[in-house]
Structures are given as structure tokens and as C-alpha cells.
Amino acid sequence: MIKLMKYEIRETHKFMTGILVLVLLLITGLHAAVGQDGSASAFGSMFVLFSMLTFFGAGLAAFLYIVGSFKKELYEDRGYLTFTLPVTGYQILGAKLLVAVMWFILISFVTFFYLIFAAMAFGDPEINTWELIKGLFQLLPVKALAVDGIFSFISMINILILIYFSMAVGRMTFRNKKIGGIWFIIFLVLAGLFSFGRTEISELLPYYLDLETFRILNLEGIAASNLQVHLDSGFALNVQSEEVVNIASVFYTLITFVILFFGTGYLIEKKIDL
Amino acid sequence: MKPIVEIRNLTKKYGNKTALDGLDLNIEKGKVTGILGPNGSGKTTLIKIMTGLMRPTSGKVLIDGNEIGVQTKAVVSYLPDRNFLYKWMKIKDAGRFYRDFYADFDMDKFTKLLQFMKLDPEMKITSLSKGMQEKLNLSLVLARNAKLYIFDEPIAGVDPVARDQILEAIINNYHPDSSVIITTHLVRDMENIFDNVVFIQEGRILLNGNAETLREERGMQIEELYKNIFTEGGSGL
Numbered sequence: 001m002i003k004l005m006k007y008e009i010r011e012t013h014k015f016m017t018g019i020l021v022l023v024l025l026l027i028t029g030l031h032a033a034v035g036q037d038g039s040a041s042a043f044g045s046m047f048v049l050f051s052m053l054t055f056f057g058a059g060l061a062a063f064l065y066i067v068g069s070f071k072k073e074l075y076e077d078r079g080y081l082t083f084t085l086p087v088t089g090y091q092i093l094g095a096k097l098l099v100a101v102m103w104f105i106l107i108s109f110v111t112f113f114y115l116i117f118a119a120m121a122f123g124d125p126e127i128n129t130w131e132l133i134k135g136l137f138q139l140l141p142v143k144a145l146a147v148d149g150i151f152s153f154i155s156m157i158n159i160l161i162l163i164y165f166s167m168a169v170g171r172m173t174f175r176n177k178k179i180g181g182i183w184f185i186i187f188l189v190l191a192g193l194f195s196f197g198r199t200e201i202s203e204l205l206p207y208y209l210d211l212e213t214f215r216i217l218n219l220e221g222i223a224a225s226n227l228q229v230h231l232d233s234g235f236a237l238n239v240q241s242e243e244v245v246n247i248a249s250v251f252y253t254l255i256t257f258v259i260l261f262f263g264t265g266y267l268i269e270k271k272i273d274l
Numbered sequence: 275m276k277p278i279v280e281i282r283n284l285t286k287k288y289g290n291k292t293a294l295d296g297l298d299l300n301i302e303k304g305k306v307t308g309i310l311g312p313n314g315s316g317k318t319t320l321i322k323i324m325t326g327l328m329r330p331t332s333g334k335v336l337i338d339g340n341e342i343g344v345q346t347k348a349v350v351s352y353l354p355d356r357n358f359l360y361k362w363m364k365i366k367d368a369g370r371f372y373r374d375f376y377a378d379f380d381m382d383k384f385t386k387l388l389q390f391m392k393l394d395p396e397m398k399i400t401s402l403s404k405g406m407q408e409k410l411n412l413s414l415v416l417a418r419n420a421k422l423y424i425f426d427e428p429i430a431g432v433d434p435v436a437r438d439q440i441l442e443a444i445i446n447n448y449h450p451d452s453s454v455i456i457t458t459h460l461v462r463d464m465e466n467i468f469d470n471v472v473f474i475q476e477g478r479i480l481l482n483g484n485a486e487t488l489r490e491e492r493g494m495q496i497e498e499l500y501k502n503i504f505t506e507g508g509s510g511l
Binding site: 003006007010011014077078079080081083084085086087088270271273274 | 322325326327328329344345347348350352354356357358359360362371374375376
């Protein structure tokens with residue numbers, strides 16, 4: 001699987017590095033546009049807005065590129081190479097997922113640390129940026145944000161595996177490549193069904209784990225402790241920025257991931273005709 | 275001797291269309307077998323099932339005694355009829371790719387084959403013509419010391435010079451203990467290579483036998499036999 005990952009990285013690295021460089025340039029440009037005193041000109045304001053849109057676009061492009069890499073295997077001639085290699089469908093899928101995870105982690109971390117670096121390098125020299133960041137970390141609900149970040153990351157990986165599964169089902173069901181886009185409809189339907197299932201199971205088993213105290217709370221407990229729950233993919237953040245998660249939803253998310261992973265691997269291994 | 279490929283009652287359907295219809299066939303070890311038939315006869319479907327790119331609707335295929343899977347893919351060297359390599363690759367990268375995945379890949383043999391084909395390892399895959407692409411794919415496939423080589427239409431769409439070079443490479447470079455399967459409808463150019471031939475139409479075997487024996491029995495070349503069979507709807511059998 002390591003070798004598969006090596007070639008997946010070689011296939012994707014130019015595009016991903018391009019995305020990363022674009023994001024870093026925008027961060028640098030943002031600092032230049034805003035100015036050291038924190039004020040921004042009309043042009044600067046527009047640049048900030050444009051940059052925000054580009055950040056979003058860059059993230060989306062990276063995600064779509066990763067998705068496209070799997071699509072090439074199923075819908076283009078590349079499959080003739082990959083699916084005749086002496087490796088299993090699970091190894092092919094695992095390699096693609098791990099490389100996707102690697103890219104998302106790398107881009108997130110480099111962007112995060114460059115943001116800190118840029119603040120220190122371009123900020124007001126009168127201000128001790130390091131102290132400011134430390135202060136911010138004390139002020140912000142860092143633990144809650146970190147947990148939320150991890151859960152968002154898990155949600156994204158789940159969306160990715162659901163897309164892969166939808167593509168595999170689409171390819172298996174419709175041999176005609178011209179209607180290859182059918183996978184997107186399959187994806188929308190499955191995403192709706194899984195989301196409905198998650199909501200149902202959270203309502204059926206309304207038990208939450210408080211990540212601050214590791215106590216299990218029911219809805220009354222949450223109400224009594226004046227916590228406001230926002231359900232997001234089975235995970236929740238309360239108004240005091242303490243984290244509570246619906247236990248059944250977490251298991252539901254993990255189980256669906258395992259089912260989708262093995263389901264996609266099985267379809268590649270046993271069902272898909274190129 | 276146990277055959278390298280055993281096919282039992284193999285059927286493949288695409289919806290209502292039957293591509294392979296209860297096929298039974300043994301491919302002998304150490305022989306070159308030509309699978310001959312017009313377009314749409316089921317040749318490529320048969321090859322795709324043997325290489326693990328397609329699943330049979332029913333029936334069984336064994337290669338070297340194993341069902342199609344990772345084990346069989348490790349001993350089958352397959353030349354598809356299309357460009358399947360990564361676009362970012364140079365020729366040398368393609369060689370490294372094969373070395374990484376196939377234990378039987380011989381890099382020295384690959385280098386010699388490239389020299390024979392007059393291909394520069396520094397060339398980009400995307401810059402190759404159809405004939406050069408075919409030569410590269412063939413060099414990759416032949417550089418493996420595989421138990422079974424499968425060539426799907428190896429000379430289709432290439433110029434006569436490249437065609438001769440490709441045929442020469444196949445004759446001189448496949449491992450002598452190995453078996454070779456070649457599908458083609460260009461029978462004239464290839465008939466001298468074949469030890470055995472299988473005539474296939476509408477997913478069924480019309481005729482199967484030793485090429486030399488068939489020539490003697492029928493008093494004609496394989497190409498003439500091909501024309502007889504397929505232009506007269508099988509009446510030339």
C-alpha cells in the first residue's frame with residue numbers, strides 16, 4: 001500500500017503544492033493589504049473579501065481534485081493499470097484515503113503556522129505577537145475548537161468515502177460512461193439518508209458525553225446544566241464552549257465509515273467491470 | 275500437463291446482451307495461442323475477465339490453478355489496447371512503476387527493449403505517438419518474466435514498420451517457459467506466431483486447435499480459414 005501511496009502522492013503533489021502556495025501568497029497579500037495599523041483601504045477591503053473567497057475556493061478545489069483522482073480510476077483508462085496490479089481493492093482505496101488525509105493535514109498545518117509566522121513578521125513591531133497569540137489561546141475555547149476541528153475532519157473523511165462509494169455504485173450500475181455523473185445523484189440520496197439516520201438515532205438515544213468532565217448526560221442533564229446543544233454531524237458545542245457529543249451518533253458515524261470503506265473495497269474487488 | 279488457463283462454462287452478459295456464452299477452453303502452457311474473431315465477438319471481454327478487469331456472470335476461470343485475484347495478477351503480464359500510464363510519467367518512471375509492483379520485472383531487459391524500440395527513457399509519456407506508446411507498453415509487458423502474457427490487439431492502429439518491430443519483440447522476448455495469448459483480427463500479420471488458434475464469434479468458440487494441424491487438415495492458411503469462417507457465417511467450418 002505504501003507504493004500505491006507513493007504514486008498517488010506523485011500524481012497529486014503538483015496541484016496540491018500549487019494550492020498551498022496560492023494560500024500562502026494570499027495570507028502574505030492580506031497582511032500587506034490590511035496594513036500594520038490594522039486599517040484597510042477600499043482596495044484592501046476588497047482584497048480581504050477576495051482572499052476569503054479564494055481560501056474557500058482553494059479548499060474546495062483541493063477536495064475536488066482528490067475526488068477526481070478516484071474518478072480517473074473508475075471512468076478513465078488509468079483503471080487498466082491500477083486494477084491489474086497485484087493489490088486488493090481495499091489497498092487501492094486505503095492508499096487514496098490516506099493520501100487525501102495527509103494532504104488535508106499538511107495544508108491545514110502549514111496554513112495555520114504560516115498565519116502565525118505572518119502575524120509575527122508583518123505585524124506592528126510594537127506589539128509582541130507571541131504574547132498576543134498566547135493571550136488569544138487563553139481567551140479562546142481552544143480545547144473545544146480542537147475537538148470541533150477533529151470532528152469536522154472526521155465528517156470530511158466520511159463525505160469523501162461516501163463519494164467514493166457513490167462512484168463505485170454508479171460505475172457498477174451504469175456501464176455507459178456518458179452517464180458517469182449519476183454518481184452525484186447517488187451521493188446526494190445516500191448523504192440525505194445517512195443524515196436522516198444520524199438525526200433519528202440521536203433522538204432515539206439522547207445521551208451525550210461531556211468532554212470537559214467525561215460525564216454522560218441526558219437531555220434533562222443538558223438542560224439542567226444550562227447547555228445549549230447545536231447538533232452538527234452528531235457532535236455538539238454548547239454556548240459555554242464546552243464540548244458534548246451524542247454517543248450514539250459517534251458510533252453511527254464510525255460504523256457507517258467502516259461499512260462504506262469495506263463496501264467500496266468490495267465493489268472494486270468483486271463487482272466493477274471496466 | 276496442466277493448462278495455464280482453464281475456462282469452464284463462462285458466461286458474461288451486459289443486460290440482455292450476451293458477450294460470452296458458456297465458453298469452455300483450456301490454454302496450454304508454453305504455447306502461443308491466438309484468439310481470433312471480428313470486432314464484438316467477445317475477445318476483449320474474455321481477456322478482461324482473465325485479467326480481473328471484469329467479473330463473469332457465471333462460470334469459472336482459473337489461471338495457474340488460482341481463481342482471478344491478486345495471485346493471478348502477479349503472474350499475468352497484460353497489454354491492454356489503450357494508454358493506461360500516468361500522464362506525468364516519463365518512460366523511465368513507467369519502468370520504475372512496474373519494478374515497484376511486479377517482482378518479476380527485469381529492469382535490464384526493459385532497458386534493452388527500449389533500445390530495440392528506439393525509445394529514450396527521458397521522453398514524456400504525453401509526447402509519444404500512438405506507435406511509440408504501443409512500443410513502450412509492449413516493452414513494459416515483455417520486461418516481466420511472467421507465466422502468462424496477454425496481448426490485446428497489439429498491432430492494431432500502428433504503421434507497418436512499428437508492426438514488424440512489435441512482432442519481432444514479442445517473438446524474441448517472451449519468456450520461453452511462459453504462455454502467450456494474443457487477440458487479433460489482423461490474422462495475416464500474426465499467423466506465423468501462433469501454436470494454437472481459437473476462433474470466436476458471438477461469445478462462442480467456433481473452432482479451436484493446433485495451427486499447423488488446421489493448416490494441413492483444411493489445406494489453407496489460418497487467414498483464409500478466418501475469412502471462410504467469418505465471411506460465410508461459420509459455413510466454412
